Amino acid sequence: MPPTRQLHLGAFMRPVSLHTGAWRFPGAWPDANFSFRHIKRFVQTLESACFDAFFMADHLAVLNMPVNALKRSHTATSFEPFTLLSALASVTERIGLIATASTTFDEPYHIARRFASLDHLSDGRAGWNLVTTSNPDAARNFGRDEHMEHDERYRRAHEFYDVVTGLWDSWADDAFVRDTESGLFFDPDKLRVLDHKGAYLSVRGPLNIARPVQGWPVVVQAGSSEAGRQLAAETADAVFTAQPNLAAGKRFYADVKGRMERVGRAREHLKILPGAFVVVGDSRDEAQEKRALLDTFVHDDSGFASLSIALGHDVASFDPDGLLPEVPETNASRSARERVIDMARAEGLTVRQLAQRVGGYSGLQMVGTATDIADEMEQWLVEEGSDGFNVMFPYLPAGLDDFVAKVVPELQRRGIFRRVYEGTTLREHLGLPRPGNRFFENR
Amino acid sequence: MPPTRQLHLGAFMRPVSLHTGAWRFPGAWPDANFSFRHIKRFVQTLESACFDAFFMADHLAVLNMPVNALKRSHTATSFEPFTLLSALASVTERIGLIATASTTFDEPYHIARRFASLDHLSDGRAGWNLVTTSNPDAARNFGRDEHMEHDERYRRAHEFYDVVTGLWDSWADDAFVRDTESGLFFDPDKLRVLDHKGAYLSVRGPLNIARPVQGWPVVVQAGSSEAGRQLAAETADAVFTAQPNLAAGKRFYADVKGRMERVGRAREHLKILPGAFVVVGDSRDEAQEKRALLDTFVHDDSGFASLSIALGHDVASFDPDGLLPEVPETNASRSARERVIDMARAEGLTVRQLAQRVGGYSGLQMVGTATDIADEMEQWLVEEGSDGFNVMFPYLPAGLDDFVAKVVPELQRRGIFRRVYEGTTLREHLGLPRPGNRFFENR
Numbered sequence: 001m002p003p004t005r006q007l008h009l010g011a012f013m014r015p016v017s018l019h020t021g022a023w024r025f026p027g028a029w030p031d032a033n034f035s036f037r038h039i040k041r042f043v044q045t046l047e048s049a050c051f052d053a054f055f056m057a058d059h060l061a062v063l064n065m066p067v068n069a070l071k072r073s074h075t076a077t078s079f080e081p082f083t084l085l086s087a088l089a090s091v092t093e094r095i096g097l098i099a100t101a102s103t104t105f106d107e108p109y110h111i112a113r114r115f116a117s118l119d120h121l122s123d124g125r126a127g128w129n130l131v132t133t134s135n136p137d138a139a140r141n142f143g144r145d146e147h148m149e150h151d152e153r154y155r156r157a158h159e160f161y162d163v164v165t166g167l168w169d170s171w172a173d174d175a176f177v178r179d180t181e182s183g184l185f186f187d188p189d190k191l192r193v194l195d196h197k198g199a200y201l202s203v204r205g206p207l208n209i210a211r212p213v214q215g216w217p218v219v220v221q222a223g224s225s226e227a228g229r230q231l232a233a234e235t236a237d238a239v240f241t242a243q244p245n246l247a248a249g250k251r252f253y254a255d256v257k258g259r260m261e262r263v264g265r266a267r268e269h270l271k272i273l274p275g276a277f278v279v280v281g282d283s284r285d286e287a288q289e290k291r292a293l294l295d296t297f298v299h300d301d302s303g304f305a306s307l308s309i310a311l312g313h314d315v316a317s318f319d320p321d322g323l324l325p326e327v328p329e330t331n332a333s334r335s336a337r338e339r340v341i342d343m344a345r346a347e348g349l350t351v352r353q354l355a356q357r358v359g360g361y362s363g364l365q366m367v368g369t370a371t372d373i374a375d376e377m378e379q380w381l382v383e384e385g386s387d388g389f390n391v392m393f394p395y396l397p398a399g400l401d402d403f404v405a406k407v408v409p410e411l412q413r414r415g416i417f418r419r420v421y422e423g424t425t426l427r428e429h430l431g432l433p434r435p436g437n438r439f440f441e442n443r
Numbered sequence: 444m445p446p447t448r449q450l451h452l453g454a455f456m457r458p459v460s461l462h463t464g465a466w467r468f469p470g471a472w473p474d475a476n477f478s479f480r481h482i483k484r485f486v487q488t489l490e491s492a493c494f495d496a497f498f499m500a501d502h503l504a505v506l507n508m509p510v511n512a513l514k515r516s517h518t519a520t521s522f523e524p525f526t527l528l529s530a531l532a533s534v535t536e537r538i539g540l541i542a543t544a545s546t547t548f549d550e551p552y553h554i555a556r557r558f559a560s561l562d563h564l565s566d567g568r569a570g571w572n573l574v575t576t577s578n579p580d581a582a583r584n585f586g587r588d589e590h591m592e593h594d595e596r597y598r599r600a601h602e603f604y605d606v607v608t609g610l611w612d613s614w615a616d617d618a619f620v621r622d623t624e625s626g627l628f629f630d631p632d633k634l635r636v637l638d639h640k641g642a643y644l645s646v647r648g649p650l651n652i653a654r655p656v657q658g659w660p661v662v663v664q665a666g667s668s669e670a671g672r673q674l675a676a677e678t679a680d681a682v683f684t685a686q687p688n689l690a691a692g693k694r695f696y697a698d699v700k701g702r703m704e705r706v707g708r709a710r711e712h713l714k715i716l717p718g719a720f721v722v723v724g725d726s727r728d729e730a731q732e733k734r735a736l737l738d739t740f741v742h743d744d745s746g747f748a749s750l751s752i753a754l755g756h757d758v759a760s761f762d763p764d765g766l767l768p769e770v771p772e773t774n775a776s777r778s779a780r781e782r783v784i785d786m787a788r789a790e791g792l793t794v795r796q797l798a799q800r801v802g803g804y805s806g807l808q809m810v811g812t813a814t815d816i817a818d819e820m821e822q823w824l825v826e827e828g829s830d831g832f833n834v835m836f837p838y839l840p841a842g843l844d845d846f847v848a849k850v851v852p853e854l855q856r857r858g859i860f861r862r863v864y865e866g867t868t869l870r871e872h873l874g875l876p877r878p879g880n881r882f883f884e885n886r
Contacts, residue, residue: 023621023623023628024623024626030621030623030628031619031621034563034619034653036533036563036564040533059651060552060651061651062649062650062651067631067634068631070631071627071628071629071630071631072626072627072628073628074621074628076628076629076651077614077619077650077651077652077653078651078652079560079563079564079652080556080557080559080560080652082525082526082529082557083525083526083529083557083560083561083564084529084560084564086525086526086527086529086530087529087530087532087533087564088533089530090479090483090530090531090533090534091533091534105550106550106553107548107549107585107586109503109584109585110549113523114523114525114526116523117522117523117526117527118526120477120479120522121479121522121526121527121530137647140645140646140647141552141646141647141648142550142552142646143550143644143645143646171520176474176477176520178466178473178474178517180466180467180473183467183515183740183742183744184514184515185466185473185514185515185516185517185519186514186519187514188510188511188513188514191510201586202583202586203583203584203585203586204580204583204584205584206505207505207520208502208503208504208505208506208519208520208521209520209521209522209523210477210520297626299626301626
């Protein structure tokens with residue numbers, strides 16, 4: 001019998017909870033987002049539970065929302081990912097460290113070099129969350145008024161990926177001989193100049209750092225559009241995706257793995273990890289109460305702004321304590337709008353409750369006992385809805401500590417999650433092969 | 444009586460010795476340039492000696508030299524500065540951490556953000572070595588065939604500096620109130636949008652990270668041209684400069700401090716720190732022997748290539764063991780050429796010895812006992828040749844350990860170098876004021 005397929009777990013953080021009310025939850029650390037001491041403690045706890053990776057969300061601007069809502073947010077500012085993850089590399093030993101970096105507003109030489117450097121500093125634990133950045137506020141921080149059109153962004157992203165991986169291959173793995181006797185530091189036959197000239201980029205190389213420990217750091221993508229799925233199927237090692245439920249997750253999983261097969265890649269060489277917002281209680285009621293209490297900490301300024309954006313209609317005239325009235329048709333995203341309206345109807349939420357849900361977190365959630373959550377995760381794994389999850393914690397530190405203390409042991413007991421790290425690199429944690437070097441013999 | 448003016452010491456490293464033969468010296472660690480374990484040990488040793496800062500040189504390309512010489516170099520590749528210094532921030536407590544970053548090949552939003560992040564991660568120890576990058580090999584790694592002309596590079600650098608410091612001022616120091624009761628995370632009156640539109644750059648802001656601990660990280664410059672000196676006098680907190688001897692150092696010192704006065708800055712608000720290559724022995728003879736031995740590890744491939752570049756003439760036809768013959772006039776830099784020829788004549792060096800000197804290190808050096816070196820450093824300080832030095836170590840670890848064990852105590856005994864860190868930030872170590880915020884009351 002083949003070994004049981006294993007669950008992979010990332011911790012998706014910004015670099016704390018993504019829930020707007022998290023910092024106000026009783027016992028939470030309001031300054032967690034900007035305290036290295038706290039973040040170090042979180043990541044060391046995740047490492048003690050053998051998480052595959054700490055995954056840092058990022059934006060290249062202060063979040064794009066009205067200042068009245070923004071001033072309620074604990075994630076408007078934070079650390080920059082490369083600096084934070086490098087600092088964390090020194091105080092951890094095994095957990096993967098995934099940084100978000102944009103192909104639209106940065107240079108491939110910088111990106112290739114920084115990830116290679118992080119990979120060496122962490123002994124092979126770096127991952128790149130490749131994003132194309134569609135935020136117009138970010139564009140204005142980089143000298144552009146007009147944002148690049150979607151398909152063009154993806155074409156540039158693909159070329160950018162080719163250049164970055166090409167730069168990572170500048171040196172053979174055994175290029176540095178350091179022979180003090182003859183005075184030969186590296187073998188020049190093991191150095192290649194990329195000399196890329198393409199539609200968007202012109203980059204000569206070679207990279208001024210040795211080939212990464214992992215060959216290439218792990219590449220994560222999050223695109224869900226046609227172009228995004230195809231790019232992921234062709235190039236990604238892992239996909240971070242938002243899926244509202246298991247049925248949708250299974251469709252996405254089958255689609256991306258099918259695309260992989262069509263381009264000749266093995267299905268297991270890409271891990272699909274949907275985001276999951278997890279609230280653990282000792283009973284279902286306790287978990288539900290925590291979840292409901294958390295939403296009450298979403299201020300009306302945030303909640304009503306977020307709900308108005310989602311519906312494409314200003315909700316100021318609605319009775320906040322009444323049920324959601326009929327909402328006129330608008331030009332807001334139809335699917336987002338319908339999802340929100342359906343949620344209100346299905347759960348009988350008042351306008352304020354709905355606003356708090358949307359302003360806090362309204363994607364896939366798992367709320368219950370450790371057994372409930374392990375059941376749900378196992379079902380996704382077995383039914384091929386995913387290869388694991390990017391877990392989002394509701395508040396810190398307790399939401400993270402509860403997951404580590406209660407859910408992880410239950411997953412381990414079932415034999416679907418590691419008890420110790422078997423490998424040392426993030427690729428090894430994820431069960432991914434080490435890429436060969438395009439210029440030299442695979443080794 | 445006013446307190447004795449104090450010496451400031453940086454350790455200038457790439458991130459090891461700049462001497463081409465260093466990695467071959469007996470007892471040296473050949474892989475020091477690319478071992479975080481070794482570099483951590485060096486920087487912790489420097490911190491135990493109360494150095495002001497670890498200063499990381501950088502290039503945005505593999506070094507520009509023929510591959511036959513390059514393959515002898517232990518500094519052709521290394522870590523990327525932000526990732527390395529952030530990793531070091533976690534394992535040190537007081538020493539300043541200065542990273543080189545280019546105003547020509549990077550974006551001000553990224554630079555402002557990364558230095559702010561490093562400053563927060565290190566509790567106020569970040570410094571920016573602002574360089575304009577004139578290396579054509581770097582240009583080709585960033586999609587440009589033609590390099591930007593010198594004066595234009597400096598005009599862009601000045602604007603870049605204005606934008607970066609403006610972004611650092613995006614938030615008042617007390618913007619983040621984190622009032623869990625009312626749900627107010629930050630006070631929106633304490634946030635400003637820079638909205639810069641200039642000749643070279645257009646950057647909206649605000650920066651998505653709190654104002655740095657130091658207000659602004661320390662800004663170091665190294666330009667020695669007319670434009671470079673003027674930019675430094677107007678904006679820099681410290682200057683790293685190459686000065687061949689005390690007389691030249693005094694002229695440079697008087698010039699830059701005079702320029703500061705003319706733009707209304709206090710002389711003591713910029714520290715001038717020439718590079719000094721220091722070899723310590725228990726006797727003068729021992730120090731000279733070490734220095735000479737080190738040069739023998741410069742391979743002919745490196746030495747003759749470097750000497751040919753310096754003279755603008757291929758030295759292959761010269762007798763390597765004879766004295767330097769007459770060298771035809773060329774279009775090489777006249778001052779560099781004459782300096783090298785004068786050195787050969789003054790010291791009676793053979794062609795090979797001269798090549799080894801030029802291929803290794805031929806700038807300001809201090810070779811002798813701890814007393815000799817302390818005498819020389821004290822003379823520079825007292826006669827206003829400098830405010831301290833960026834020390835370059837000949838080989839590692841012994842060259843660094845000797846300096847820390849022998850020279851530092853002698854400087855301390857004379858009362859011109861600290862025995863303990865009195866402040867916590869790099870600005871405090873250097874005796875520099877914390878800049879006010881352009882948008883808010885100084886605080």
